[in-house]
Amino acid sequence: MNSLDNEFQRETFLSIMNGFQAKTLHQASLKSGWDVVENAVSTIADVVSSATFPAGDFGNSGIERAFENAYMVFAGGLGTKAVYIRQSGYDTHGDQDSAHSSLLSSLNSGLDSFIANMNAKGLWKDTIVYFVSEFSRTNGE
Structure with a gap:
C-alpha cells in the first residue's frame, strides 16, 4: 500500500468519524475516545511542527x-510538569567497573546535554533533576 492509499484511508476514516452520531452509550464512549485520540494527535502534530530541536547531539545510548x-517534551510547551527516566543495567555480577563506567558515562553525557539544552531554552531555572536508586550494592561488591 502506498502513501496515497494510506492518506485516502485516513481521510475517509476521519470523515466517517467526524460525521458519526452515537445512538447508544457504547457508541458514545467510542466516539468520545476517538475525539480524545484525534485531539492528542493534533496537539502532537502542532508541537512537532513548532518544536525547538536540541542544540546539540544527545548521543545514541538509551539514557541519552x-x-x-x-x-523535547518540556521544550514543546505541552505544560508537562514531570518526566520519569530510567536507566537499568547496574545489577552486575561481573565486570562491574567497566559496566558502571559505561553506564555512568552515558548518564553524564545525557544529563549534560539536557542541562545545556534546557538552559538554552530558558527552562533550566525551573527544573529539578532527582536521582533514585533502589539497589544498594556497593562498588566494592
Missing part, C-alpha cells in the same frame, strides 16, 4: 535518547 525526549 531518554534525556533528549524529555527535553
Whole structure:
C-alpha cells in the first residue's frame, strides 16, 4: 500500500468519524475516545511542527535518547510538569567497573546535554533533576 492509499484511508476514516452520531452509550464512549485520540494527535502534530530541536547531539545510548525526549517534551510547551527516566543495567555480577563506567558515562553525557539544552531554552531555572536508586550494592561488591 502506498502513501496515497494510506492518506485516502485516513481521510475517509476521519470523515466517517467526524460525521458519526452515537445512538447508544457504547457508541458514545467510542466516539468520545476517538475525539480524545484525534485531539492528542493534533496537539502532537502542532508541537512537532513548532518544536525547538536540541542544540546539540544527545548521543545514541538509551539514557541519552531518554534525556533528549524529555527535553523535547518540556521544550514543546505541552505544560508537562514531570518526566520519569530510567536507566537499568547496574545489577552486575561481573565486570562491574567497566559496566558502571559505561553506564555512568552515558548518564553524564545525557544529563549534560539536557542541562545545556534546557538552559538554552530558558527552562533550566525551573527544573529539578532527582536521582533514585533502589539497589544498594556497593562498588566494592
